Amino acid sequence: MTTMQRIQHDGTGGSHEADESSPFAPQTPQEVEAMLSAIGADSVEELFDVPEAVAFDGEFDIEAKSEFEVVTEIEDLLGRNADRTEFLGRGHYDHYVPSVVDYLSLRSEFLTSYTQYQPETSQGFLQALFEFQSMIVELTGLDVANCSMYDAATALGEAAALAARVRDTSGSRVLVPETIRSERRSVLENYADGAELTVETYPLVDGNTDFDALSDRIGEDVVMVYAESPTARGTIEERLSDVAALADEHEAAFCLGSDPVALALLEEPAAVGADIVIGDASVLGLSASHGMGLGLFAVKEGYLRQVPGRLVGTSETADGRRAYTLTLQTREQHIRKERATSNICTNQAWVALRTAIHVASLGATGLSSLAEECVTRAAETAARLDEIDGVSAPADDRHHFREFVARTERPAAEVASELADRGFLVHEVGEYEIQVCVTETNSGEVDDLVAAVREVLV
Amino acid sequence: MTYETPDELRYTDSHEWIDDRGDARRIGITDFAQDELGDVVFVELPAEGESLESGAACAVVESIKAVSDIYTPVSGTVTATNDAVLDQPELLNTDPYGEGWLFEIDGQVPEDALDADEYREQIE
Numbered sequence: 087m088t089t090m091q092r093i094q095h096d097g098t099g100g101s102h103e104a105d106e107s108s109p110f111a112p113q114t115p116q117e118v119e120a121m122l123s124a125i126g127a128d129s130v131e132e133l134f135d136v137p138e139a140v141a142f143d144g145e146f147d148i149e150a151k152s153e154f155e156v157v158t159e160i161e162d163l164l165g166r167n168a169d170r171t172e173f174l175g176r177g178h179y180d181h182y183v184p185s186v187v188d189y190l191s192l193r194s195e196f197l198t199s200y201t202q203y204q205p206e207t208s209q210g211f212l213q214a215l216f217e218f219q220s221m222i223v224e225l226t227g228l229d230v231a232n233c234s235m236y237d238a239a240t241a242l243g244e245a246a247a248l249a250a251r252v253r254d255t256s257g258s259r260v261l262v263p264e265t266i267r268s269e270r271r272s273v274l275e276n277y278a279d280g281a282e283l284t285v286e287t288y289p290l291v292d293g294n295t296d297f298d299a300l301s302d303r304i305g306e307d308v309v310m311v312y313a314e315s316p317t318a319r320g321t322i323e324e325r326l327s328d329v330a331a332l333a334d335e336h337e338a339a340f341c342l343g344s345d346p347v348a349l350a351l352l353e354e355p356a357a358v359g360a361d362i363v364i365g366d367a368s369v370l371g372l373s374a375s376h377g378m379g380l381g382l383f384a385v386k387e388g389y390l391r392q393v394p395g396r397l398v399g400t401s402e403t404a405d406g407r408r409a410y411t412l413t414l415q416t417r418e419q420h421i422r423k424e425r426a427t428s429n430i431c432t433n434q435a436w437v438a439l440r441t442a443i444h445v446a447s448l449g450a451t452g453l454s455s456l457a458e459e460c461v462t463r464a465a466e467t468a469a470r471l472d473e474i475d476g477v478s479a480p481a482d483d484r485h486h487f488r489e490f491v492a493r494t495e496r497p498a499a500e501v502a503s504e505l506a507d508r509g510f511l512v513h514e515v516g517e518y519e520i521q522v523c524v525t526e527t528n529s530g531e532v533d534d535l536v537a538a539v540r541e542v543l544v
Numbered sequence: 545m546t547y548e549t550p551d552e553l554r555y556t557d558s559h560e561w562i563d564d565r566g567d568a569r570r571i572g573i574t575d576f577a578q579d580e581l582g583d584v585v586f587v588e589l590p591a592e593g594e595s596l597e598s599g600a601a602c603a604v605v606e607s608i609k610a611v612s613d614i615y616t617p618v619s620g621t622v623t624a625t626n627d628a629v630l631d632q633p634e635l636l637n638t639d640p641y642g643e644g645w646l647f648e649i650d651g652q653v654p655e656d657a658l659d660a661d662e663y664r665e666q667i668e
Binding site for chain 2: 254391416421422425
């Protein structure tokens with residue numbers, strides 16, 4: 087019952103009191119009055135100390151316009167965007183999202199459901215999240231996956247905190263590759279600060295872990311070694327088993343960063359000895375322009391009680407039918423309170439739903455052939471750029487996934503800027519290095535990119 | 545319902561029991577505690593060799609209803625832990641004074657620990 091209704095039912099409130107009551111607070115004006123007089127205050131405003139400069143003065147300063155005027159203005163604004171073809175990558179990858187993903191995920195049962203976690207009303211959503219977890223488990227070979235984190239960076243931070251908790255003896259260092267992307271590094275540093283850990287880097291040689299340098303840097307005080315495949319430079323890491331074994335020797339957890347498309351092709355992380363897999367699953371289900379993440383987080387069974395975030399499990403209804411429900415919530419903050427090991431009690435449910443639909447629509451074969459294309463297109467594009475005088479591609483003598491670094495004779499900043507003038511965006515990643523990402527959505531423009539690079543390097 | 549409260553044990557307000565076994569004190573949770581918690585699904589134990597002050601939260605018992613901290617009523621060094629309960633947490637329900645014990649610690653039984661009669665009054 088809303089306040090307005092109660093006032094009318096009570097027959098006590100005149101129109102004046104009804105105006106003062108808020109639809110968002112259940113107290114009647116009489117109750118507010120009683121509370122104020124009990125504490126000896128004259129008004130609710132007296133309880134707040136809002137600086138005059140930011141206090142609302144009754145004017146929104148919004149200019150009134152018709153819908154048509156607003157649409158025209160916004161279309162004009164959008165029209166001023168530069169129309170350029172992106173070969174950017176580095177964390178944001180554009181894959182074609184089949185229309186079935188929009189068609190299903192925009193249904194109101196999914197899009198506006200609140201909350202998706204209530205088993206009595208949300209079996210459909212819970213099952214979709216369970217399917218998402220099952221896909222991640224299948225791709226990683228690990229035993230448990232949660233139904234997503236905010237993004238890969240949060241997942242990495244939680245992985246480090248988990249690694250420190252599960253270790254028998256205390257440790258203080260987390261080792262990450264020097265090429266780790268800045269957003270992952272900075273979120274990890276935030277977590278590390280609270281968990282009293284320090285983040286240190288190890289070098290790469292030719293886009294892969296410098297194993298000797300890593301061996302020098304590891305020690306008994308290392309709680310986690312993090313490696314990526316594909317790496318931030320697009321290379322496929324070749325010595326994951328060695329890195330895993332080295333971490334294991336020092337009782338450090340081995341965390342692998344990857345993504346669901348790459349995992350369809352690469353050796354199963356569980357088979358190479360990964361204890362934790364993190365990554366960004368929104369490479370499927372969302373276009374790159376969303377800039378939003380979907381953190382994947384999978385672990386081996388021994389860490390089950392330490393998993394952050396939500397887990398959907400199966401159960402049985404009273405009449406013996408299969409049902410889906412959140413499970414192991416005793417790990418979480420709303421039950422365990424200050425003893426909880428993570429403050430994340432939510433996930434990216436709707437994005438996970440979209441990713442699950444996308445993966446399901448591709449199927450196992452479709453996902454593998456998409457992954458194969460990511461290898462062949464990058465290799466073909468690198469080979470064509472390599473034919474140009476003044477370009478050496480790929481800069482790293484490795485297999486690549488989606489993207490690669492190319493060395494340029496001219497400064498990379500000039501090359502990137504002149505390519506932008508010609509309508510193509512690439513990343514400048516070193517003084518003489520650009521990074522190029524090719525997927526099925528921009529591969530039709532590779533001929534034009536190659537021609538533009540040739541012009542720029544003349 | 546009546547709960548088992550063996551005469552030879554000492555007890556705490558927070559429903560742990562203490563068994564003075566000569567060289568060490570064995571700690572567990574009482575029959576009343578396991579019944580209140582319901583099905584125990586997970587147990588975390590202190591590490592062997594860890595030194596604890598009495599009153600410190602040193603173990604966790606998780607049931608389908610709640611997560612509870614276990615406080616050691618005895619100060620000292622942990623000399624043994626019952627790893628069987630890690631794999632079979634239900635031992636706390638089926639045999640709280642026997643196979644469901646939690647850990648052993650080498651300090652002395654505190655003077656203010658309850659005897660069986662006092663504890664029975666507590667849970668009545």
